[in-house]
Amino acid sequence: MTPTTPTVTSTAVTPVDPAALHEAVLDWFGGNARDLPWRHPEAGAWGVMVSEFMLQQTPVNRVLPVYEQWIERWPTPAALAADSPGEAVRAWGRLGYPRRALRLHAAAVAIQERHAGTVPRRHEHLLALPGIGEYTAAAVASFAYGQRHAVLDTNVRRVFARAVSGTEFPPGATTAAERRIARELLPETDERAASWAAATMELGALVCKASTPDCTGCPIAASCAWRLSGSPAYDGPPRRGQTYAGTDRQVRGRLLAVLRESPDPVAQAELDTAWHEPVQRARALDGLVADGLVEPLAGGMYRLPQGPAAA
Numbered sequence: 001m002t003p004t005t006p007t008v009t010s011t012a013v014t015p016v017d018p019a020a021l022h023e024a025v026l027d028w029f030g031g032n033a034r035d036l037p038w039r040h041p042e043a044g045a046w047g048v049m050v051s052e053f054m055l056q057q058t059p060v061n062r063v064l065p066v067y068e069q070w071i072e073r074w075p076t077p078a079a080l081a082a083d084s085p086g087e088a089v090r091a092w093g094r095l096g097y098p099r100r101a102l103r104l105h106a107a108a109v110a111i112q113e114r115h116a117g118t119v120p121r122r123h124e125h126l127l128a129l130p131g132i133g134e135y136t137a138a139a140v141a142s143f144a145y146g147q148r149h150a151v152l153d154t155n156v157r158r159v160f161a162r163a164v165s166g167t168e169f170p171p172g173a174t175t176a177a178e179r180r181i182a183r184e185l186l187p188e189t190d191e192r193a194a195s196w197a198a199a200t201m202e203l204g205a206l207v208c209k210a211s212t213p214d215c216t217g218c219p220i221a222a223s224c225a226w227r228l229s230g231s232p233a234y235d236g237p238p239r240r241g242q243t244y245a246g247t248d249r250q251v252r253g254r255l256l257a258v259l260r261e262s263p264d265p266v267a268q269a270e271l272d273t274a275w276h277e278p279v280q281r282a283r284a285l286d287g288l289v290a291d292g293l294v295e296p297l298a299g300g301m302y303r304l305p306q307g308p309a310a311a
Helices: 018-032 041-055 060-073 077-081 085-092 099-115 123-127 134-145 154-165 176-185 190-206 248-260 268-272 278-290
Strands: 295-297 301-303
Touching (some): 018 176, 041 134, 060 085, 077 099, 085 248, 154 190, 248 278
Antiparallel strands (some): 295 301
């Protein structure tokens, strides 16, 4: 007997038919999915995990070259675990948010120590790894192992906010209501649920974009609650911008760039040339040291970390 799919009720103009959504989105995905290296079978669970760390707050076009170099250098968790966390930070390059490199290194060490170098299949084991939260654990379990999990990244949340809840943008932080909708929309079988997770993510990335949604190319435009409501403007709390110039983040990036480019420890005087404002520069350097991204040495010298990665 075929399981029945419940109708999802929400703030949408009309109730949502999950089966119809599945059919439309999965058909669209079949003809529009990008050919990305971490989607190839040979990428394995490690390739999926690396991509998920790199893709957090970073677009695909910036991730691709770094991902390919990373996998060539460290094709397994054991290979990365055997190297220093500083080398992980160096190879991270200009992807931004370099603490992700430390956390990925720490996860590789834990995989080597706890799971004999194999990325674990079980969701709870993934969640117990350093640097892995609910989203990443669900994504790896789904994309690498074909399991049935609700995978809620920014793109998926935006698709559900518009198509189901009738609002232009999701809340700043994932809510219990969003998780409920995501669970109710999950297809019944593992294989179909894993495809649905990838398809909704792709739909948000390519069509249901934040600033310029392509509603004419959307496979579920006819049933989208936001469009049926007249595409009302967002009226929630102010959305955070992506200001970068002049921020401590920019200063941290400049300081790390100096350290990445030198195989040897760097003197304070050389770091001082990276940014003109001394107070902000000192604050940024102190933050890098506190985060474990920079290791201070005697005599006013600094280097990328050589010891255990930060959790």
